[in-house]
Amino acid sequence: MSKKSVLAVDDGITMRLFYREVLEKAGFVVEEAANGIEGLERALMTRFDLMVVDINMPKMNGYEMVRQMRDNPALRSIPVLTVSTEEKEGDVVKAYDAGANFYLVKPVRPDDLAAAARLLTGSVA
Template sequence: MTGKSILVVDDGITIRLFYRDVLEAAGFTVAEAANGVEGLERALLDRFDLMIVDVNMPKMNGYELVRQVRDDPALRSIPIVTISTEEKEEDALRAYRAGANLYVVKPVRPDELAATARLLTGGAA
């Protein structure tokens, strides 16, 4: 176990369960949120070493969630990976401008997800 905690924010339950399975198998503790508002609330209540955020979600999209996390002094240092089906360069730039550390296009390979999580939480890839 890495002892590291990851918050997965995605409106798709199947995606959340897939990420949970991959990340827990890699030794992480995983919490979930179904939209940006819920994700922000979870981030404010618990301490996370990484956030994995879908871009297209109801209530608050991933870009806005990333911006709000970066604007909060208590949260701004959490690494954030944004994940989307959007493949255009402008989508990635929008994520980086909001404050994302990495932009990944779906589908995400399990080994890449685990390696990215280890890298951004300070573990060995």
């Protein structure tokens, strides 16, 4: 069985490296994008099993990226895990309203990230 693929979209290189390290250790193949526009372009070129999307990014924030994914038939069915420093209930609701499937607050614990990725992709531990 082939490994599930994840696109980590975050403007912080340290966060992208964190996602890569944790998710590769959990058995995923990980690619990266530095903002929402780049993330959408990558998702349209390559089929991913999961998108890990930061909320606060330049050029296009995570809310808008997820909204555009949900409006695009080619991307609509890809699960999205949003990650943010914002932890107010309104921020969480805004992410779910945009179309996110799951929301984690930074700093993300590695085991929580891996468990959410497995859950959203239907992967076994």
